[in-house]
Amino acid sequence: MTVHFIGAGPGDPDLITVKGKKILKKCTVCFYAGSIIPKELLKHCSEDTIKINTAPMSLSEIINKIEYYFNEGHEIARLHSGDLSVWSAVNEQIKFLKKINIPFTLTPGVTSVSAASASLKQELTVPGLNQTVILTRTQGRASNMPEKESLENFAKSEAVLAIHLSIQNIETVVEKLKPFYGADCPVKVIWQASWPDEEIIHSSIGGVVNDLPSYIERTALILVGKYLDTETFENSKLYDEAYERRFRTVDVGEKFDK
Structure with a gap:
């Protein structure tokens, strides 16, 4: 058992x-x-x-x-x-x-970040512009945040931030991130990702507080990233005809039972 x-x-x-x-x-x-x-x-x-x-x-x-x-x-x-x-x-x-x-x-299960990315119909990393996504949260009642894991410290990297369990602290999130990302930085709030009543709010650091409906109080993911809206970028070399694939073989062989 x-x-x-x-x-x-x-x-x-x-x-x-x-x-x-x-x-x-x-x-x-x-x-x-x-x-x-x-x-x-x-x-x-x-x-x-x-x-x-x-x-x-x-x-x-x-x-x-x-x-x-x-x-x-x-x-x-x-x-x-x-x-x-x-x-x-x-x-x-x-x-x-x-x-x-x-x-x-x-x-393991599918994460809310994966579901949010699918709902947005986009990848969160952008070749040559952003290659890091940080999963974090703000201070809550159930668990304290270590001092070094502040939003300000993570924001210094200008990576995409996937901020969980924090929609009730949206004013604090904006206050802490605005000096690093700027008011025009894209923000996506995905409420109830993958649920039938899912909603997506496309906004910015400067506008998200006013754009957020009052009924969104929990089960929402906040995505912050300078390149979340960009469509101008160079392709990665992964599928380039001249790219030599050192680690990718034709198939995985017989690793798994059929």
């Missing part, structure tokens, strides 16, 4: 990975956060799967429930929104599972 942490993706039920879907199908208990996980995702579970909404539960309550069902012989899915690699709070759960010797796996 195992606890399977699964990244559910950004919201669209079809954006869960094939592997994640298969694990959900075989698990007999599924823990999910009802406040941010669409109910449509639970359709990937079997009809007799025990479904537990963890939204009102504390960490100790969740762990106690997991331990109980594990001891009862259940295969357990722990469904998290987005991807597990950032701001998922899986580490604190894993820490307890290790203490009580419960095995676990992690299955």
Whole structure:
């Protein structure tokens, strides 16, 4: 028996990975956060799967429930929104599972940044102009921000900033970034990326506060970058006829089972 942490993706039920879907199908208990996980995702579970909404539960309550069902012989899915690699709070759960010797796996999910990029119908990096995307957030109630990880420090690079969990602090974001990026720098706010009611606000650092609808208070990603709107750039050498591909072979061979 195992606890399977699964990244559910950004919201669209079809954006869960094939592997994640298969694990959900075989698990007999599924823990999910009802406040941010669409109910449509639970359709990937079997009809007799025990479904537990963890939204009102504390960490100790969740762990106690997991331990109980594990001891009862259940295969357990722990469904998290987005991807597990950032701001998922899986580490604190894993820490307890290790203490009580419960095995676990992690299955990654599609990130909100990936979903936002797809909704914008563009790549976030631009050849010769920008090759770095920084995923960060502002100070929140759940976790303190280290002093060196300030928006000002990241802004010095002029990289694309993908600012999560911070739409409620949009005035602070503007105040801190304006001296580095300028008032005309493009800003994209993607609310509910990949959800049916998704909205995209195309704005600038100088205008985003006024352009933002008042009902957008959470589940929004802020993208900031000088070249987010540019269509003038040189192509990379990746597909250049004269480019010698040192690491790209014709196929991957027999690395995976058929």
